[in-house]
Amino acid sequence: MARTLFLTALVALLSGFGGAALWSLSGLGDSQVRQYLVANPDILPEMAEAFEQQQSAKRLADVGDDVTRAFPGAVLGNPQGTVTLVEFTDYGCTYCRTSLPHVEQLIAANPQLKVVIREWPIFQGSEEAARMALAAAKQGKYTAFHNAMFIQGPPNPARVEAAARSAGLDLAAARAYAVSPEVDVEIAQNRALADQLGFTGTPSWVAGGQTLVGAVGPESLQRAIDQAKGT
The missing domain is CATH 3.40.30.10 (Glutaredoxin)
Structure with missing residues (x-):
């Protein structure tokens, strides 16, 4: 469930204002972003997993050896x-x-x-x-x-x-x-x-x-x- 919610939020982010800011670096517009995500849906679970791993590593770094x-x-x-x-x-x-x-x-x-x-x-x-x-x-x-x-x-x-x-x-x-x-x-x-x-x-x-x-x-x-x- 948590990953489903994350993927939903990620799609909204990449397709909305946040996506425009992110993808403007590559010259892609909103419609192109949407087309890319639809054509490559497998990238979303990969991004979710990478994001979760990144957040986990950050939290572990914060607690240190404790x-x-x-x-x-x-x-x-x-x-x-x-x-x-x-x-x-x-x-x-x-x-x-x-x-x-x-x-x-x-x-x-x-x-x-x-x-x-x-x-x-x-x-x-x-x-x-x-x-x-x-x-x-x-x-x-x-x-x-x-x-x-x-x-x-x-x-x-x-x-x-x-x-x-x-x-x-x-x-x-x-x-x-x-x-x-x-x-x-x-x-x-x-x-x-x-x-x-x-x-x-x-x-x-x-x-x-x-x-x-x-x-x-x-x-x-x-x-x-x-x-x-x-x-």
């Missing part, structure tokens, strides 16, 4: 990996749950892959799970809690506690840390980063100088990882 700098311990895969995939996730998100095996597949296929998880609770009841996940990271048990929480299903207090017990957390220490200023700052920062990057839902991804949104599948994520590798 998006790839992990909360201590909130990492899957190789913590010292040389290639980074960032996932904005929510334990109440069905698409995040279906993406979990894809991430595991990518980790197995890419020994140097570091997956930085940004806890972004946007669904009702998810914030408690996100806070407990960061508490698990503090105790060095992030992966165990992360996987257990998705197995439990949509988060509620009982399921969060069950996942914490399954991960072997010190529950008293975890509960105290979950409401600490450090966790407050991390969740607020993740929300701000998601907003800056133009994300509207989970899962959302950053890799190889590009952003992806949704359960895009392991093939698309692998292509982004390959781009990050420079291969």
Whole structure:
């Protein structure tokens, strides 16, 4: 839908005042512009994709290294990996749950892959799970809690506690840390980063100088990882 709206706006722009200004550089008039677009409609999706990539690159440049700098311990895969995939996730998100095996597949296929998880609770009841996940990271048990929480299903207090017990957390220490200023700052920062990057839902991804949104599948994520590798 977003791309359709963009293409509609692009046609209007190129065919209207903006188009006259743009195409005057080549000496083409409005009617010639229209004729060219009708004769070459395939150029519009290409222009839309190029524009989206340009905007994505600009937003990533604006946030800098903040998006790839992990909360201590909130990492899957190789913590010292040389290639980074960032996932904005929510334990109440069905698409995040279906993406979990894809991430595991990518980790197995890419020994140097570091997956930085940004806890972004946007669904009702998810914030408690996100806070407990960061508490698990503090105790060095992030992966165990992360996987257990998705197995439990949509988060509620009982399921969060069950996942914490399954991960072997010190529950008293975890509960105290979950409401600490450090966790407050991390969740607020993740929300701000998601907003800056133009994300509207989970899962959302950053890799190889590009952003992806949704359960895009392991093939698309692998292509982004390959781009990050420079291969």
